[in-house]
Amino acid sequence: MDERILTSLVATSRRVKAWARKFPKRRFLFHELKSIDEEYYVGVRGIRGVGKTVLLLQLANETEKSVYFSADSILIKPFSLYEVVKALAKMGYRNVFIDEIHRKPDWAEDLKTLYDEHEVRVFFSGSSAIDLVYLGADLSRRVVLKELPPASFREWLNIKKGFDVPRYSLKEILSKAFDLTNMYAELHPMWQEYMREGGVLYPESGFYDALDNSTRKVILEDLSALREISVKYETDAFKLLYFIARSAPFEANYSRIAKHLEVSKNMAIRLVEDLSKAGLLISVNPCESLRKEPKLYLTVPLREFFARKGFKVNQGALREEFFVNHLRHYGVCYLKGKRGEKTADFRVREWVIEVGGEGKGRYQKPDYIAVDGLITGKNKIPLFLFGLIY
Structure with a gap:
């Protein structure tokens, strides 16, 4: 040379x-x-x-x-x-x-x-x-x-906001919820901001332009390692991400994706698998049977990114997305009962956890309920605490 x-x-x-x-x-x-x-x-x-x-x-x-x-x-x-x-x-x-x-x-x-x-x-x-x-x-x-997954809520606070929050295990989050809530109550209002501009670490100025450019490069360049990328494939990939961003939990199944994109079910499955490998999607499998379809979530902050195109984000999906993004390496799976039967949302190791708003009841009999606010007791855990896990 x-x-x-x-x-x-x-x-x-x-x-x-x-x-x-x-x-x-x-x-x-x-x-x-x-x-x-x-x-x-x-x-x-x-x-x-x-x-x-x-x-x-x-x-x-x-x-x-x-x-x-x-x-x-x-x-x-x-x-x-x-x-x-x-x-x-x-x-x-x-x-x-x-x-x-x-x-x-x-x-x-x-x-x-x-x-x-x-x-x-x-x-x-x-x-x-x-x-x-x-x-x-x-x-x-x-x-x-x-x-290296997207930055957790804890890491985003430390890197972008100047905090020095230590890492906690899931067991500590569940067993010390009252003490941790009192210790970190000031962080609670920031989790919505994290969902908008967390995960990736671009500067605030031009954040969404950088994220847009990054997402396009993942689809056009990174996915080429898996298969040849055509204009149709690129369009379908973006349409799939947009469709999931607009959907409530469990609305985006393979059949609906195929119908929405006007592709075969096999092609819908391939797109989901490719975007999951590329890090843009998170597939959460059922706890009991792999024959059932996965629940699909976006990597933070893609849901809020696509919401800038003019739709209102489903808050239930946003809460679950925050939870899944932080617990996916703990082996999280989703619970699905028989037709008409209500079940809690997720199992993480030996614990069953429901993700919901402050008013979520215990009719679904979870071990813990992850709630929006700062209320603890009766097995309620403030949702933002799960962001301190890694």
Whole structure:
């Protein structure tokens, strides 16, 4: 490679690493990634705007002989990932941080070769559509791949609002609701703002323009890792997201989606699966039978983003979306009774939890009720507390 290109890459790396020092707050995944055994390469996947770039740069700033570059840089367009990393290794860099790695053709094969040569250690970020299982056992045993979900309510408060709220387990939220409510009552009014402008960490100025651009890139570019994207597919993907955003819980089933988009049911299922892999949708499966359809939710803050097109958001869906976004890694599933039978909303591990407004009753016999307000007692838990879990 030309020395001028390498000089430019290194200069850019130094500049952006210095820029990242302006962000002292770290996403929850930082310490977990830092503790991974040096034997492994480290990958971070997630949707655009959740802080993957800053996370990589923060790690690079605490790692010796490190250099950072983005795989979509025009400077390295004529070169393979392998060629770029080998050239940096010759300069003495032993830890290479690569952003947007999925933008480089044959990146998985290049990683395998680099790993086998044991000259450098690679940290990388990529889209949510990256899945090492589909890239073969050779790569999956060499790389620890972690998902960085949208920022939780707690992280958003700490990063964007300057708080220093610690992380709580689900068991602590359920058992210490009264004390935690008194301790954090001032946070309650902010959860609506989080649903509008949380999750992703774009600046307030131009927030929705950035989110719009990000969503389009996920569909047009990131999903191309799964299949060929046509104009019809792109249109259907946006129509599906918009349809779910307008729907109350459980209204968006496969048959209704197929009818609304004028596609087959199989195509509706494929779209849901693709958008789930890309991180824009969350599918919550039933607790009892996988033959029943999933409940579909949007990643925060997409429901409010689509509501800017002129419809009123269903508050029940918004509450459930907040809950699901924060509990999905706890193995949340939804409860569905027989026809005409009322059941609570969700089971999370051994607990049955109903999500509703302040006036929600106990006729559905849940273990706990997640409510809008600040009322505790009789197994009521303020909904916003579930946002402190990760």
